[in-house]
Amino acid sequence: MFETALARAAAEIDIRLREALAPLGDQPVIAAMRHALTGGKRLRGFLVLESAALFDVARDQALQAAAAVESMHAYSLVHDDLPCMDDDDLRRGQPAVHVKWDEATAVLAGDALQALAFELLAAPECSPDPVRRLALVAALARAAGARGMVLGQALDIAAETSPAPLSLKEITALQAGKTGALIRWSAEAGARLAGADPAPLGAYAEALGLAFQIADDILDVEGDEARAGKRVGKDAGAGKATFVSLLGLEGARARARALADEAAAALAPYGEKAQCLREAARFAIARDR
Amino acid sequence: MFETALARAAAEIDIRLREALAPLGDQPVIAAMRHALTGGKRLRGFLVLESAALFDVARDQALQAAAAVESMHAYSLVHDDLPCMDDDDLRRGQPAVHVKWDEATAVLAGDALQALAFELLAAPECSPDPVRRLALVAALARAAGARGMVLGQALDIAAETSPAPLSLKEITALQAGKTGALIRWSAEAGARLAGADPAPLGAYAEALGLAFQIADDILDVEGDEARAGKRVGKDAGAGKATFVSLLGLEGARARARALADEAAAALAPYGEKAQCLREAARFAIARDR
Numbered sequence: 001m002f003e004t005a006l007a008r009a010a011a012e013i014d015i016r017l018r019e020a021l022a023p024l025g026d027q028p029v030i031a032a033m034r035h036a037l038t039g040g041k042r043l044r045g046f047l048v049l050e051s052a053a054l055f056d057v058a059r060d061q062a063l064q065a066a067a068a069v070e071s072m073h074a075y076s077l078v079h080d081d082l083p084c085m086d087d088d089d090l091r092r093g094q095p096a097v098h099v100k101w102d103e104a105t106a107v108l109a110g111d112a113l114q115a116l117a118f119e120l121l122a123a124p125e126c127s128p129d130p131v132r133r134l135a136l137v138a139a140l141a142r143a144a145g146a147r148g149m150v151l152g153q154a155l156d157i158a159a160e161t162s163p164a165p166l167s168l169k170e171i172t173a174l175q176a177g178k179t180g181a182l183i184r185w186s187a188e189a190g191a192r193l194a195g196a197d198p199a200p201l202g203a204y205a206e207a208l209g210l211a212f213q214i215a216d217d218i219l220d221v222e223g224d225e226a227r228a229g230k231r232v233g234k235d236a237g238a239g240k241a242t243f244v245s246l247l248g249l250e251g252a253r254a255r256a257r258a259l260a261d262e263a264a265a266a267l268a269p270y271g272e273k274a275q276c277l278r279e280a281a282r283f284a285i286a287r288d289r
Numbered sequence: 290m291f292e293t294a295l296a297r298a299a300a301e302i303d304i305r306l307r308e309a310l311a312p313l314g315d316q317p318v319i320a321a322m323r324h325a326l327t328g329g330k331r332l333r334g335f336l337v338l339e340s341a342a343l344f345d346v347a348r349d350q351a352l353q354a355a356a357a358v359e360s361m362h363a364y365s366l367v368h369d370d371l372p373c374m375d376d377d378d379l380r381r382g383q384p385a386v387h388v389k390w391d392e393a394t395a396v397l398a399g400d401a402l403q404a405l406a407f408e409l410l411a412a413p414e415c416s417p418d419p420v421r422r423l424a425l426v427a428a429l430a431r432a433a434g435a436r437g438m439v440l441g442q443a444l445d446i447a448a449e450t451s452p453a454p455l456s457l458k459e460i461t462a463l464q465a466g467k468t469g470a471l472i473r474w475s476a477e478a479g480a481r482l483a484g485a486d487p488a489p490l491g492a493y494a495e496a497l498g499l500a501f502q503i504a505d506d507i508l509d510v511e512g513d514e515a516r517a518g519k520r521v522g523k524d525a526g527a528g529k530a531t532f533v534s535l536l537g538l539e540g541a542r543a544r545a546r547a548l549a550d551e552a553a554a555a556l557a558p559y560g561e562k563a564q565c566l567r568e569a570a571r572f573a574i575a576r577d578r
Binding site: 024027028029030033075079082084085102103104105107108110111112114115116118119122123130131133134137138140141142144145146147150151153154155157158 | 313316317318319322364368371373374391392393394396397399400401403404405407408411412419420422423426427429430431433434435436437439440442443444446447
């Protein structure tokens with residue numbers, strides 16, 4: 001059920017993103033935006049669609065918000081891959097934007113993808129109610145900025161050159177910003193589109209995001225380059241603290257399972273309708289890429 | 290009158306920006322954001338305040354929108370100065386962010402400043418009316434993104450390596466994106482805050498923005514490094530087309546004067562109240578930095 005729903009979500013989000021970029025022409029920076037938006041699991045967009053479904057929000061509206069968060073996520077990947085940041089040449093099995101084009105194009109394509117995220121949310125297609133669109137915009141600006149995703153990435157880069165490895169508390173704070181903030185926004189989006197209380201979905205997302213990140217650290221140790229489509233073993237090689245280095249492989253697996261249970265429990269108010277989101281929490285810790 | 294109003298606007302905008310950054314702590318990326326937001330003429334913020342005054346919008350609300358556009362402008366300068374872009378070490382007479390910190394911090398500080406711009410606009414301080422806040426957000430996302438500022442910068446970078454110098458039409462399109470889009474947003478913001486028609490202010494801003502850019506090209510030829518606080522003569526040295534290379538120094542001066550007249554004429558609907566904006570058009574072509 002979950003995997004079918006995720007694949008369907010990804011296909012629909014891809015169409016919406018292509019539509020959004022169609023009027024922008026074919027300048028290299030636009031081509032780079034298209035490249036950056038291609039592929040990916042669309043987990044964030046999926047969370048938007050599934051949380052919206054809990055409240056019977058029209059799928060067409062939810063797709064607009066899903067496309068917005070995937071645009072924001074894609075920008076963060078393009079900038080994170082830059083030589084001055086994580087210096088990754090491969091992304092989603094394809095050359096990173098700065099490799100296929102150049103660094104300037106990668107900076108600009110990322111910048112434009114961030115602006116596009118806000119443009120998509122502010123458009124009437126997202127919700128007929130401007131108050132709800134504005135709530136999504138305000139929350140996304142906070143999640144993306146200096147208290148959220150950017151702060152997480154800054155802490156991550158600072159950790160590279162820090163003499164002491166991060167503590168569990170520090171690495172949890174780092175991940176809450178770097179990946180947690182957008183995942184939380186995505187899960188809460190359905191409630192915001194419906195004008196409902198986003199708190200239970202926020203609790204779900206907080207546990208899910210951390211579980212997802214711990215699973216990433218486990219994959220980093222266990223995975224192989226072909227399956228993951230990106231360089232692996234890099235964090236461990238650099239002597240950087242990860243959930244695995246701090247908790248051990250078995251400890252990390254146990255913690256991820258506990259968090260997945262916690263995430264599932266937070267969905268209790270939504271009953272059967274939340275089955276797909278419950279499965280997502282299982283998937284987060286059982287995936288192989 | 291104009292210069293006093295500009296200085297007052299700059300001081301008030303600086304305070305609002307400091308307030309906005311105060312809760313963010315003192316991580317290097319936040320310190321870099323503060324650095325990037327320091328100094329500058331605040332012309333864009335001034336246009337917000339003055340256009341808002343035409344409609345008797347509360348100054349406190351206009352200041353929020355003014356701070357937002359200055360945050361967006363500051364992000365664009367931080368990214369434009371990067372080695373992979375215009376490679377400028379000095380900005381506003383101070384070391385550029387990537388010089389004082391490093392490239393990763395400059396990319397991230399710019400990213401967070403863009404998010405901050407949207408966060409400031411989405412906040413209730415900007416307008417009690419969410420529909421008006423959303424209109425400002427939607428317009429700023431368009432102005433900043435792949436059809437506006439980013440496209441202009443991308444065209445500018447492409448021009449560096451283009452075998453043929455740009456035509457007058459191409460350089461006008463480039464500048465309409467690179468600097469014109471934010472200037473236009475700023476001048477229209479007052480009307481949007483008041484729920485009024487932004488068209489006359491849009492016409493004013495279009496002429497003003499181009500006049501400002503032509504004046505920049507003239508300064509680039511005539512200025513000296515100490516007065517401008519940034520490298521000068523660079524564009525001409527690189528054999529890049531500018532308004533001066535295309536129109537000649539006298540031709541460029543005449544075109545700038547005609548545009549300043551056009552800008553002033555567009556303000557006719559607002560009568561005496563628009564005196565300060567009229568003077569801004571004169572200032573744009575008479576300044577020495």
